[in-house]
Amino acid sequence: MSLRERKKAKTRALIQREALRLFREQGYEATTVEQVAEAAEVATSTVFRYFPAKEDLVLLDHAPRFLEALESAPAELGPVAAVRHALRELAASRTPQELAEGLERERLMLTVPELWAASLKNVTSMIATIRDTLARRAGRDPADPWVRDITGAVVGVIFAVWLDWAKDPGMDGPAEIDRALAALEVLD
Amino acid sequence: MSLRERKKAKTRALIQREALRLFREQGYEATTVEQVAEAAEVATSTVFRYFPAKEDLVLLDHAPRFLEALESAPAELGPVAAVRHALRELAASRTPQELAEGLERERLMLTVPELWAASLKNVTSMIATIRDTLARRAGRDPADPWVRDITGAVVGVIFAVWLDWAKDPGMDGPAEIDRALAALEVLD
DNA sequence: ATATTTATGAGAGTAGACTCCTATTTGAGA
DNA sequence: TCTCAAATAGGAGTCTACTCTCATAAATAT
Incomplete structure (x- = not known):
């Protein structure tokens, strides 16, 4: 370089x-x-x-790594299980410093409405990509209602925990997300 | 007047x-x-x-009517079932014309990112209210993780369908939402 | 009919995001 | 060291959302 x-x-x-x-x-x-x-x-x-x-000043960019991890999750896992797997892998691959910085930025984004609003475009395209990836993994069409519903539920749950986490940084966010997703695995 | x-x-x-x-x-x-x-x-x-x-040229909220319906849903229904019930009631109470107008506006709101962003504040407070209502119905604390996760999943699914509906006005949105939520009733 | 209150039109003015141009600096390569 | 290409500073200029003011017109009250 x-x-x-x-x-x-x-x-x-x-x-x-x-x-x-x-x-x-x-x-x-x-x-x-x-x-x-x-x-x-x-x-x-x-x-x-x-x-x-x-608005581009607010971009968050660890999305690619999550998507990568999701893509390469074991093929036999259902969508929800795959997401759990990818999240765990992502958490493990980040240094404590990276994790703290990431959390800080996400917290900022979630607690300041204007920032959240400004990054909506990125968030929606990210959701679309997750949906495509899950569809490919399951060998289904991305337009498939089942894929859409699963993606919606997963993203909704993650956001719900995320919001709580932003309000109370004391809680163990990743663990909570994992537990919440576990409850969704019945959908797989 | x-x-x-x-x-x-x-x-x-x-x-x-x-x-x-x-x-x-x-x-x-x-x-x-x-x-x-x-x-x-x-x-x-x-x-x-x-x-x-x-941006105010686009805003609107028919939230109150939904919340009312949710509040007064049969007590024996679980959270997801109650939401389904409330949505069905809401759909029935709207005239075809109201429905078409509402859809048009929602479509615009969902497809134009900055409009969505503008209404974000209302949306989040609406989600919080849904969560409170579901908690009260279940006799639990609104901070309860179970309540949070259910609310997240329900809202996530509804939004997912909504987004698809906005892109393809030909589909039967309410019916799709109902079907998607039916799959979530295992969580009740 | 007259007085008063309220809505509107017209236009000038501000602020801030974003573009474009030019002179100047700074790193890369011979 | 000298030269070339790339990056920056500085600033002028555009566009559009939004504000303010004031004169006019329309509705209401007396």
Whole structure:
């Protein structure tokens, strides 16, 4: 990785970090892109060079790893069991530091309505991808009602726990999600 | 109802109707408030007098009627069965015209991300209320994980069907939701 | 009919997201 | 060290949601 690339990655991360901090401190809409630029000590145009739109500053990107894990889960597992498997694997593959950072960001996203709203586009496309993956695993059409219903239930349950977790960081989120999903395995 | 009030209601409805038409025909972002004003033959400032923000042109909530029905569902029904019951009752109480109008608006809301985002606050408070109601019916604490998980699964499934319905208005949404929820009754 | 209250139109003005251009800096390669 | 390509700063400019003001018109009350 060249120096140039490293610098770019660093700048990008810096901008995003400062943006999230400001969003948390004073709200998403109340924060202007100019303020983000100032905080990161770059020009406003530079912010837009890295992030095509303000809402893109909020992207969450550990989705690919989850999808990968879901894809490569043992073929004999049903959809719900596969999701449980993938989640456990993902949790295990993350360093404690990564986990804390991820939790912080997710918490921020879930507790600040504007951020959640801003990331809705990503969330929906992520849900669609999960659905496609589950369909492929089961050898069914993604339009299949059964696939849709299972995906809906799984995502709904995960979100429900997630929301509680965001409100009470003391609880063991991953364990709760696992337990909640276990109850859904009757659907497999 | 005075003449003045009737006129206001008429103007308001006219603005909203024209707005929805334009949003449907050329997209939400691509439609300016000025165009809406022009189509409704009012001044731009008049649009804002009736609707504080562009996104408010789309909002609506028939939530109260559903919650009422849920509250008064037979006590012996489990949570999922109670939700099914309430939904059936709600569907029966709406005229075909109301149903079509509602669907049109929901469709728009679900397919345009920023509209969905705008109504997120209402949606989350609605989910919280459903959870409270289900908890009361079951004689449990709203913080109970079981209540949380059931609510999450139910809401997740309904949204999943809703999204598909929005994409394919030809399908029988209420029936699909009922079928999907039937599969969840094992959790009751 | 007159006075008062309320809704509207018209337009000027603000703010902030986003684009585009140019001069300047900075890393990469010879 | 010198040269070239890429990245940035700085700033001017656009677009549109949204606000404010005031004069006019329409509805209501007396």
